[in-house]
Amino acid sequence: MTTVTTMPDAATAPGLFSRATMLVLVAAVVLSVALIAGPRSGMVLLIGLGFGLTLEGFRFGFTGPWRRMILERDASGLLAQLLAIAIVAMAALPLLAASGAELKGAHAPIGLAMIGGAFVFGAAMQIVLGCGSGTLVNAGSGNVVSALALPFFAIGSFAGAYHLSWWTSLGSLPVIVLEGTSGLGITLLGLAGVAGVALLLGRKGSHRLPARYWGALLALAALAILHLVVAGQPWGVVYGLGLWVAKGVVAMGGDLSGSVFWSASSNAAQVQASLLTDVTSLTDLGLIGGAALVAWWRAGLGSPVGILPARAWVAVIVAGLVLGYSSRLALGCNIGAFFSGIATGSAHGWVWFAAAFAGSFVGIRLRPMLGLEVRR
Amino acid sequence: MRRVHITLLVLLGVGVLLALDRAQSQPLNPYKAPPMIALGSGLAATGGHCAAPPPPAR
DSSP: OOBOOOOOOTTTSOOHHHHHHHHHHHHHHHHHHHHHHOHHHHHHHHHHHHHHHHHHHTTOOSHHHHHHHHHHOOOHHHHHHHHHHHHHHHHHHHHHHHHTTSSOOOOOOOBHHHHHHHHHHHHHHHHHTOOHHHHHHHHHTTOHHHHHHHHHHHHHHHHHHHHHHHHHTTOBOOOOBOOHHHHHHHHHHHHHHHHHHHHHHSOTTTTSOOHHHHHHHHHHHHHHHHHHHHHSSOOOOHHHHHHHHHHHHHHTTOOOTTOHHHHSHHHHHHHHSOGGGOHHHHHHHHHHHHHHHHHHHTTOSOSBBOOOOHHHHHHHHHHHHHHHHHHHHTTSOIIIIIIHHHHTTBHHHHHHHHHHHHHHHHHHHHHHHTTSSOOO | OBHHHHHHHHHHHHHHHHHHHHHHSOOOOGGGSOOSOSTTSOOOOOOOOTTSOOOOOO
16 A cells, blocks of 8 residues: 555544534535535435445445455455445346336447456556545545546546547447346346355455445445436446546637547537536545545544655556546446446446456556565 | 645545536536436436447447
């Protein structure tokens, strides 16, 4: 890790008045967004805050558990992820089947660029120890590596989307969706199969999930289902990051008509509209805010920032760009493709998982070589 | 430098992003906003998502 972790210091922990004031301030922000942009925007921001509170509060994520599975054969974190996805699938697939066009899943085609993008994303997320949601949460809680990676993640996401149609044209299957009762059965069987392999390969005792994992998986699943019901689409991260940069490019006089993706009517309209109307932007901002709130609440912001060699900072910038670019080619990150894709029946979520997990092996080997940790 | 400084820098960045967005974007109209909950609204989901298949290449 890049920072020294210390236990919360009671002397520096915020007092009752400070905490109450902060809660009023957060409620005022959410209410203001609801009044300015509409009630759905306020609700989505609130859900995003919930995601941030959950991930930072329970110290749960996606990159770390994969790393522990690979390095220590600790399957518990991966099992918690699979359980959360299973719970969401049990609600999401029936809802999608019954709701018509009001709700949509994270359904994308399997393709060459998608598989390659997921592999590269898996490697890059192990280099910076942060995936889509993890980079936002870590940046919000004061992790300097993620804070530096975040703007480059956004630039990469914009660029990846700019070229996405070309990459997808290299070869893609039609969208394959597991729907209805049979789709739910296959999804749950698949999740159980992966969990079985993880248990088989995992070290003895790693089937016991710590209490914080149970808290995290139940809260994440509840929030993800609520997100689908409120926003009409599953939880996603990287579309919003690319949108932020697209808006900046246009504000500086840039022309996006050369991009098939950004000149498509729906995306061009979103570039002109406020970020407070974009679902993924709102949840992304909520993730940052929720993580910052938890870190402040438990006095976790007093630790000094670690010192890294120059090549490590360069590696973080490059990895941030690669994370963003590859996440668009992969048609989602660990949230949009793995978590939401599998939970809403998209076959691409399963292929994404396999490719990104394979890429994680490479990223774990690269990290010490780049000066981001002591060589083993 | 401590973590609190990094968090404050990130939050400052978010503030600048939202201020620039407000200056550049179409004005918001909460009275034309979609209902709070998509399920049961009768409106098709239209938001951008990273898994949405892109338009075909030209």
